[in-house]
Amino acid sequence: MQRVGVFVCWCGSNIAATVDVERVADVLGREPGVVFATHYQYMCSQAGQELIQNAIHEYDLTGVVICSCSPRMHEVTFRKTCERAGLNPYMVEIANIREQCSWIHKDRESATEKAVILGRAAIAKVHLNAPLTSGSSPVKKRALVIGGGIAGIQTALDIAEAGFEVDIVEKKPTIGGKMTQIDKTFPTLDCAACILTPKMVDAAQNEKIHIYAYSEVTSVKGFVGNFRVTIRRKARYVDETKCTGCGLCTEKCPQKKIPNEFNLGLDNRRAIYIPFAQAVPKVATIDPAACTMLKTGKCGVCSKVCTAGAIDYRQKDTYVEAEYGAIVAATGFNPIKLDKFDEFAYSQSPDVVTSLELERLMNAAGPTGGTLLRPSDGTHPKTIVFVQCVGSRCDDAKGKPYCSKICCMYTAKHAMLCREKYPDTDVYVFYIDVRTPGKNFDEFYRRAVEEYGVHYIKGMVGKVVPENGKLKVQASDLLGGRQLHIDADLVVLAAAIEPDESARPLATMLTASMDTNDFFTEAHAKLRPVESPTAGVFLSGACQGPKDIPETVAQASAAAAKVIGLLSKDSLVCNPCTAKPNELMCNGCSSCEKVCPYGAITYLDKEFRGPNRTVLLRRVAQVNPAVCQGCGACTVACPSGAMDLQGFSNQQILAEVDAICR
Amino acid sequence: MQERLKQKAVELLENGGADRILGWKTGEFFYDLTPAVFTSSAEIEREFVFSAFSGANLSKYLIAESRKGGKVAAFLKPCDSYSFQQLLKEHRILRENVYIVGVQCAGMCDMEKLRARDCDGVTAVRENGEKLVAETLYGERIVDRKDVLLERCTVCKSKKIVAFDELIGEQGEEQDLGRFAEVERLEAMTPEERYAFWRGELSRCIRCNACRNVCPACSCETCIFDNANSGFRNKAAADAFEENLFHIIRAFHVAGRCTDCGECSRVCPQHIPLHLLNRKFIKDINTFYGPYQAGAELDSPSPLTDYTTADCEPSAVLTRGGNS
Amino acid sequence: MPVTETFQPTIVAFCCNWCSYAGADLSGTNRLQYPANVKIIRIPCSCRLNPLFILRAFQRGADGVILCGCHPGDCHYTTGNYYARRRMTLLFSMLDYLGIERERTRVEWVSAAEGAKFAATMQEFTAAVTKLGPNRRLEDLRCRKD
């Protein structure tokens, strides 16, 4: 029989106002096995904890029940308290009489009665508690960053800086991500490539960083400290080690009319291509959907012109398996498809473009060489209309319910750049709200209005009709109380951004949770913003929510700091509440193995003593406590009840049931 | 048929194909056949019986027999072979130590039903095609075999022998004789009627554990009802729900693994239709998660250790049609 | 047993540690009331709920049992609630088949953010069970008191 001490907390008036704590302590003090029961104002305070420790010594307690706030709040606190007094920390049970009692009930009588029952259940459970010792599992000192945009690069650089090995997996042929497509960055207007490409080169040259470009993660197994990841390296049909990136093949390839995704289809590339001049790794890739040689077996021009002999038409996808201690998701974002917004004539006129397309149209390495020209006829646009919140802040049925956050600032940037480069243009920006919280952001927007004379109009564009080479824009000016009709040459839509489509399947592999918009959920919205609720999985950049570049970089470094903190440990303390099979009862039927999400269960043929001095060979389950996370799926799948969960054993739960139903 | 089986048993023992033979022999009465292990030709000649009363499913005994060293040969009827394969799937039987002789089955008979057909004082039963000739103290009686079949044989799910090393008789096919009709009849009742039905049936339980002991799926090393640490072992019924709890739990424990061999109902001395609990689970599994027959395949995932993301919610049970 | 107006059902709620227990805490933090009849037992995951526990609760006099877990797809352990869903579906169907009222058992998916849903569910479930009256279980006829 345990010697149980019961400690009832008032939590100031939080509990004591609704629950008669004195009576609870009195009644519970008369439960079998309870040798000490008391109540105190704040159990979690220094004095309260000392009270518990003194009682453990004085009454030689073997089990402790604390009737207080939720175990999610202070279970850890009280476990440590008891551990300091020499008691095994797992001999503590919490009866939640605040969140699940005093705070939800008004009637003092019934709340007190319920508090007593919850206390009884905890006492019944603690009688069956057994001391548990946490094991430890080693940490693989290597990190994986999934996504090679600015978020992934920054995270990888910071981790490598701390001396740990880190791999970047990028699905595109080059790292760099969306930032490579951007022309200038707000609020300083420095050139995106000028600040990004040095980082890309740093990553490529850092001996601690290994880049798997044109690759995808196909499976993730294991757990914090010990992830086993399979990476598919897609066939480039070009030997990365031989290709010098000279680009001759990309000039000679006869397949010329493949829409160039780097320029968002505004110009064409060849079937063999290097996305852009500063690509990392700078090697060519054959687009298997476009290459004549791969499709029909006839051509081979690139192979003939390649002096390095890097072309390999028979290359196959290869798979790499590696182990990591931590994984960072940095899968980024994409602008949404605009097919639900045809009032803006995006599908009808090439002169209606998205903001990202405008970046390419203004970029010196873009399809127009940096001169802003209309895609339809190559003329200079004189009147440009920007439409904000296209698909953001919408009903779920129509678009995204959230604010995409970056559009206000990049639209101000675009408007400003247009007016700066081409002072003869009229620039209108239609806004619902202008949101500029950020250092120097509002100043930037005001400059666009005050210095550059951009017409900011509170209102929205209702429709755009292409007519005689012009775009007839009908819009509202809510402050002016009028409806506007503008003949525009170019309409720019600030499309909402959404998480990359690879994020959802990745989240499933990582067992990391996502919100309804497919953004990764953080472990705590305020206090743990760069960690996923799944231990060992961290979040970097826009995969967690819309972010601009400064925020992305800040979060990327924060995620790196968390990863470094994890990898600097040699081993991790395991949760001791793991499944434990009773070999004598195990049938060896494999039911438990099939439901284990972690592959923690294996089987062993073991000899047992049979009747009459015989020896029986039986197949019995074994649980790897370092891998088991303690969900308990196996305990229910087991027909004989041989599998039990420490800390939540069958008997403990039954004892709680019995105490409640008594 | 009996002679062919005997001949095969003797042959296996003599040519070294098996060290032991698992079959049936007469128990207290001629119709009361019990599973038995034979080790010599003489024993086979003297005691081996295969008749219309060889209902006992021998598969369960192979769990222990296959671990005793040497090779054991067993005769399995179609329904027994499902149980056997299910046990193989659960790694309970060491396949390499077992030699299976599949035996086609014409349906096993129920002595109670025979007695009910004016056959008191039966001393022996001869098989004659579709007819059974019962010798009684009051003269010979002839009955149709189909009229005195065990319940499970009247709705036989399959004549197919799913696992064997050799066959005696023809291989058969799966068949649908409406084994869920009785479950459906109960489902169509009002809850009050169902409650009354089951309360009446289960209240007869004397907790003799025959159902558990005969069931091939109930082959745990230690049953939770025998395990002091499970919290479910009671020396006496703790309260009025005790036996019912036993049957619900037993049915749940074998859900997804029960092959519907019908042994539980065959051996129940109180004639409780226990198979109707198991069949309910089988029917629900078929309805909710697609057709599944335990033991039919060696590698298909068992419905309770499997899932799809599109599975129905438990509330589907509460809102579906039928009486409420 | 006559159903009186003062009948106070005993209700056991099994809540998974990661979503529903946190959801229950949230309904407390937001001071959303639900009847004191509901007593929560914390389990690591909905898949830890052995059907035995439900039957045991009924055996010991519970009038209603509810399981709350993470929404399908959101399980902290990825797949636990999918297994729980199958187990509970089959168990509930069986209880119904035995003539035990359908309304005495329920599964509800409650996320850590759904404090309001937790409170509303508990109110509704308690009301439904109260309406049914004491649990008649499947009492053995031989133990009949009348």
Place this chain on the structure above:
Amino acid sequence: MMETIRRISGVNPRKCMKCGKCTASCPAYDEMDYHPHQFVDMVESDRIGELMQSRGIYLCLSCFACVERCPRSVEPAKLIEAVRLAVIRQQGMDHLTPDQIPEKLDPALPQQAITSAFRKYRK
């Protein structure tokens, strides 16, 4: 009154984020005295009396462009329709009352014309 309009239309004007896309989409903008976004705002601030007096409610074409384009599914045209209905349901503003009939009677006037006028002008 606001409740009535909300009930008839099934529209919650509080969902409006005042973006003005409805007004931007309205083809009858120039004719209307109040514009779609103002309609929503006026219902929300319970200025329904003014709306009922407005000519604009009859000038709305019910083209539903505002309903179609509203990013938050506020559906201004349904509000306008509800205000029209509210006007129609109003008592005591009949254009023709029974006591006016005798003086309008004329032997040449067909009985059916009176009946039909009564139906038309007495809502």
